[in-house]
Amino acid sequence: MxxxxxxxxxxxxxxxxxxxxxxxxxxxxxxxxxxQINPMTRAVYDIVEGLDPEKDIVLLSMDYMPGAGLDAEVxxxxxxxxxxxxxxxxxxxxxxxxxxxxxxxxxxxxxxxRGYKYGEDFANLGYMAxxxxxxxxxALDCLSVPTDVRGNRTSDLPVMQGIRTIKDFAFxxxxxxxxxxxxxxxxxxxMGIAFATGTVTVCVxxxxxxxxxxxxxxxxxxxxxxxxYEILCNKPGRGASMMDAQSMGHLIIIFFIVLGNIGYFLSKxxxxxxxxx
Amino acid sequence: MQISTNIWQWISxxxxxxxxxxxxxxxxxxYRVCQNIFxxxxxxxxxxxxxGNMVKYGFQPVIQQSQLHLIIPIVLGILLYARFFPSVAWLxxxxxxxxxxxxxxxxxxxxxxxxxxxxxVAAMTKxxxxxxxxxxxxxxxxxxxxxxLTYFLFTIPQTRFVKGFSQLGRWLMMVTFGVGFxxxxxxxxxxxxxxLLKIFQDWLGLx
Numbered sequence: 001m002x003x004x005x006x007x008x009x010x011x012x013x014x015x016x017x018x019x020x021x022x023x024x025x026x027x028x029x030x031x032x033x034x035x036q037i038n039p040m041t042r043a044v045y046d047i048v049e050g051l052d053p054e055k056d057i058v059l060l061s062m063d064y065m066p067g068a069g070l071d072a073e074v075x076x077x078x079x080x081x082x083x084x085x086x087x088x089x090x091x092x093x094x095x096x097x098x099x100x101x102x103x104x105x106x107x108x109x110x111x112x113x114r115g116y117k118y119g120e121d122f123a124n125l126g127y128m129a130x131x132x133x134x135x136x137x138x139a140l141d142c143l144s145v146p147t148d149v150r151g152n153r154t155s156d157l158p159v160m161q162g163i164r165t166i167k168d169f170a171f172x173x174x175x176x177x178x179x180x181x182x183x184x185x186x187x188x189x190x191m192g193i194a195f196a197t198g199t200v201t202v203c204v205x206x207x208x209x210x211x212x213x214x215x216x217x218x219x220x221x222x223x224x225x226x227x228x229y230e231i232l233c234n235k236p237g238r239g240a241s242m243m244d245a246q247s248m249g250h251l252i253i254i255f256f257i258v259l260g261n262i263g264y265f266l267s268k269x270x271x272x273x274x275x276x277x
Numbered sequence: 278m279q280i281s282t283n284i285w286q287w288i289s290x291x292x293x294x295x296x297x298x299x300x301x302x303x304x305x306x307x308y309r310v311c312q313n314i315f316x317x318x319x320x321x322x323x324x325x326x327x328x329g330n331m332v333k334y335g336f337q338p339v340i341q342q343s344q345l346h347l348i349i350p351i352v353l354g355i356l357l358y359a360r361f362f363p364s365v366a367w368l369x370x371x372x373x374x375x376x377x378x379x380x381x382x383x384x385x386x387x388x389x390x391x392x393x394x395x396x397x398v399a400a401m402t403k404x405x406x407x408x409x410x411x412x413x414x415x416x417x418x419x420x421x422x423x424x425x426l427t428y429f430l431f432t433i434p435q436t437r438f439v440k441g442f443s444q445l446g447r448w449l450m451m452v453t454f455g456v457g458f459x460x461x462x463x464x465x466x467x468x469x470x471x472x473l474l475k476i477f478q479d480w481l482g483l484x
Binding site: 012013016017019020023024027028067068069070071073074098099101102126127128129132133136146147181184185186188189190200201202203204205209212213214215221222223224238241242245246249250253 | 301322326327329330333334337338379383384388391392395396398399453456457460463464466468469471472473484
């Protein structure tokens, strides 16, 4: 195998090891690569900043699973931190995956350790089966969920006082590893609520039309959005700490793509030269 | 460096190394064990939540609050399992018919409104826009929309002008696919970074 063939057939194990090394170095020794704030992320921040801690309650639909990794988890962590910092109460529920309540509990456990009160500052209503129909049912009657994950009656929770329909929430945000079309179809358009979404990076391009049409008031996508959100909040967290490594990873991928293409064009030219002879 | 003393962190990191052993080495028993732990724990958790849901939304309201109308969906749910018994398999069609009917009924009207009409309205941009930048953006948006739609016009002959315009649509789609691929790479890197953070931060305490 000559050099041109080797360029096109780099052993994937070499790519993985180079990636692991390249990502590990900036994680351990951050470089501080500057980043720009995306308007879609800023829109979510502005909505949360505009909420009134005295009366506004936020609904979070936690529809991501552990398999989606940190790409899905950093956005809700950043937004919940902002909500708690501003003293805004929130309620979580899951429609998209049975793992949602478990992922919410991961956030809640940390908050309780820091002195926040379950039931007063936040609550986890658990998983409601039925997908799109369940979303519609909950939107029309939030007390259709009889108990939360801890067995408390939903109507008795201090954070749920005054909540009857989804319109009683000042802001609704879904965090998922997919797209929020079900929410847009069943709740956002028919009921006209303020709705934003936080999803994994892969899904962001398909959500831009909904943001441009105003159906989504804001979009957060993966680690980069979470990092931007943390910067906006002046609280750099896990998202921000990963951005240097993420940028280095992109450079490595670009390097290997360029390498493969150089090999492709060189081999094409060699074949053409041979054919001409 | 402060290595975690939490046994779950050790198990978690061992599973990460187990999963990595497939691409970095080859299929091996360690990988299989980790894979089975993942599949088993996911399935167990999903079953637990599903049973909890049946109790919370089905049996408890019927028994404790006498909401007898809930017996109908419970019976329809049980009928789904009739398909495993050939003599009464036809009964499961009632439940499927109900599910399909409700699903289609919910989706048809709302999809048309949210994903066709509202998107079409949003595509009707103001021209000229408030600023030069907005005007250019709107122009790109509307030309892009028409070009991509032209690419999928199969009922008119692809004459010189139409062919050129549909080629533009094809190029715009290629750019979109490129953006999509870039996001996939970025997303996968984020997942890997999450695992590295777990190793360096939660397990080894290096960060």
